[in-house]
Amino acid sequence: MNTEDQLRQKFARLVPDAPDTVVDPRSIEGRGRTVRAQRTVAASIAGAAVLAAVLVPLALRSGAPHDGAADPASATPDPFTTSPCPDTGLDTYASEPLPTDLVSVRFCDVGTLTSLVPSLPKDALVTGLPDLVARLESLPAGDPAACMAVTPAPPTAVMVFTGTAGEQAVVPVMACALADVSGTLRDALGMRQVLLEQLAGQRRELERPSASFDASDLCAWRTTEIHFDPAVESISKAALCGPGRQQRALDADELQVVQDAWRDALSIPGGGIARGCEDRTAGRLVVLTDYGDIIRFTADSCLVGFVQSGSVTGQPWRMRLATDVRP
Secondary structure, three states: OOHHHHHHHHHHHHOOOOOOOOOOHHHHHHHHHHHHHHHHHHHHHHHHHHHHHHHHHHHHHHOOOOOOOOOHHHOOOOOOOOOOOOOOOOOOOOOOOOOOOEEEEEEEEOOOOOOOEOOOOOOOEOOOHHHHHHHHHOOOEOOHHHHOOOOOOOOOEEEEEEEOOOOEEEEEOOOOOEEEEOOEEEEHHHHHHHHHHHHHHHHHHOOOOOOOOOOOOHHHEOOOOOOOOOOOOOEEEEEEEOHHHOEEEOOHHHHHHHHHHHHOOEEOOOOOOOOOOEOHHHOEEEEEEOOOOEEEEEEEOOOOEEEEEOOOOOOOEEEOOOOOOOO
């Protein structure tokens, strides 16, 4: 027996005998095509189901582009133009509960004479309104008898709550003022704080304003009552204000110094300028932001820079200028 015969015997012992039934290879190929087709159909159905699961929620959020559906970009009203401040009725304060279905809440000036012109946020709250109502409802109930013997100063601003039907409720921003929120009286100053916090959150979510703002006499304005954030707002104009509201506009190089310092501004927890650190010889630095906000800064000789002043909301900010900017 040669080597070839020995190999044949070994392979015969390893490989089992062929089955009695001979299978036509064409039938195997046919079954393979059938299985592959079934798998392809199943995969297509599964893929279509996954695609539908992705596209349907997107369609629900975005709206269909036909049948007159609104463009998703226009789903959120413009906070700077929607529900503008009314020309009249700002001295008629709300005696009924606030509208249940809100479309906006806006700060409005009532024209009260003060040493400096009040500066209010130019944008209304148009997002997160159900959250706003929930937060207002969680405020402590106000006590109408708490200010019986107090004559509070007249308000310089009001909050205007506008409902879906155009109805409006006016709430004065002043001490001792109360407003009916879902059947319970709430303190107006507490309501203002909640609204300011909601506005700050909205600014972080929406795009920057497309409109430009200007103020001819920056030295005549108070600091806007809003929570500032250098990561959200940028400075578009600045001036140095001396005694008697003398104003000197900053040139391009000085403005760039202030803009750079604002981007790197640091928040000061717990307060502003320490006693004895205010540098009155440097005047006030007053800036205008792209949101139309006014920010007044006082020179701080102890911290070497300018510190935000004149605002009762949020924490003040400190800017360190790379080069000296003086009147």
